[in-house]
Amino acid sequence: MSIGFVDHKVITSYGELCLRQQGPSGAPRVLVLGGISGGRLAYLADGSGWWQGLFTHLDLHAYEVWTLDYLGGMGDSLCDAPPATVEAQAEAIALALQKLGCTQWHTIIGGSFGGCVGMVLALHEALRVQRLAVLGAAHRPTAQAVMLRSLQRDFIELTAQTQQPERGVALARALAMVTYRGTTGLDVRFPDGNAAVHYMHDRAARLVQQNPLQARQLFTVFGPALDAFRIAPQALQLPVCVIGFQDDLLVPPHLLEEFSRQLPQCQAYEHVATAHGHDGFILNTAAFAPRLQQFMEA
Structure with a gap:
């Protein structure tokens, strides 16, 4: 190329x-x-x-x-x-x-x-x-995918009410990380489940740090678009x-x-x-x- x-x-x-x-x-x-x-x-x-x-x-x-x-x-x-x-x-x-x-x-x-x-x-x-x-x-979409994306938006809405908007976006991304990676792959990569939890939150924080507003839109705009x-x-x-x-x-x-x-x-x-x-x-x-x-x- x-x-x-x-x-x-x-x-x-x-x-x-x-x-x-x-x-x-x-x-x-x-x-x-x-x-x-x-x-x-x-x-x-x-x-x-x-x-x-x-x-x-x-x-x-x-x-x-x-x-x-x-x-x-x-x-x-x-x-x-x-x-x-x-x-x-x-x-x-x-x-x-x-x-x-x-x-x-x-x-x-x-x-x-x-x-x-x-x-x-x-x-x-x-x-x-x-x-x-x-x-x-x-x-x-499948029903399960719609359910998961609904929870992501719930995280964002609830944390916004407590004046922690970026925390909600990070939690939404963390849940997304669970759905993006396969069960077998995560289990093999992280024999210690605590390491998987750290990985999940670290990746979520990186996305939010890039641009909090744009990261939020991935779940509040793109998510509903996929649901529909x-x-x-x-x-x-x-x-x-x-x-x-x-x-x-x-x-x-x-x-x-x-x-x-x-x-x-x-x-x-x-x-x-x-x-x-x-x-x-x-x-x-x-x-x-x-x-x-x-x-x-x-």
């Missing part, structure tokens, strides 16, 4: 959207969309990109790759009131892509929240998307690759099987054996990259 990049800032109806373009200009385009806390810094030359493994294990040299910072997310995109739904976030992204003259897409790769956004973009009338890869995401998300799989009339992960509490196998079964052109469905649970889409790229590469080049 080429390390050269160009950053773009585009005004949308919600504010300024930041996007990054990497790879050979004019090559077939690939849009890479991550989870709620992911952004345009997916790949960095020093190896510190948040989705570095995707670019390491997937051969993207022949593609013009785009990433972005969600409006209301943890990156540099600016907005006063973030899009309240997945559809609205996707609409703002589609508008920015149109302004940049980028309407033809070889593949959209979406992980977690990005998988939901990718599904909506694949249906957008102004875009021409040839292929869609959905990792750790599905056409609807619904899309008819039958409407996705393009080749789709679906990848799920063992011990994923948020997007379990039965949901992905339901999703893939209803897709008109499900070209591949792979369930990755991993100890990382939902975060397998970030940490287990070596396991699913060959299938994804084959899908992209079919």
Whole structure:
């Protein structure tokens, strides 16, 4: 993957959207969309990109790759009131892509929240998307995922009443950490459960320290957007690759099987054996990259 990049800032109806373009200009385009806390810094030359493994294990040299910072997310995109739904976030992204003259897409790769956004973009009338890869995401949320995100918002509301707003966001993130990582992986990594508790709170504190307001929006805006998300799989009339992960509490196998079964052109469905649970889409790229590469080049 080429390390050269160009950053773009585009005004949308919600504010300024930041996007990054990497790879050979004019090559077939690939849009890479991550989870709620992911952004345009997916790949960095020093190896510190948040989705570095995707670019390491997937051969993207022949593609013009785009990433972005969600409006209301943890990156540099600016907005006063973030899009309240997945559809609205996707609409703002589609508008920015149109302004940049980028309407033809070889593949959209979406992980977690990005998988939901990718599904909506694949249906957008102004875009021409040839292929869609959905990792750790599905056409609807499970009841358990909605319950967990509701508790996150309860933490934020209760601590706000006691004048500890950042504490509530940290607790919401701590609960999220429990859902992102697989049961087996946590047990193996932390034989002493107290160490796991320290890890959970440390990661939560780091996120809040980056930007308390933006971190809060991940749970008060992005969370409800995921709860309300619904899309008819039958409407996705393009080749789709679906990848799920063992011990994923948020997007379990039965949901992905339901999703893939209803897709008109499900070209591949792979369930990755991993100890990382939902975060397998970030940490287990070596396991699913060959299938994804084959899908992209079919």
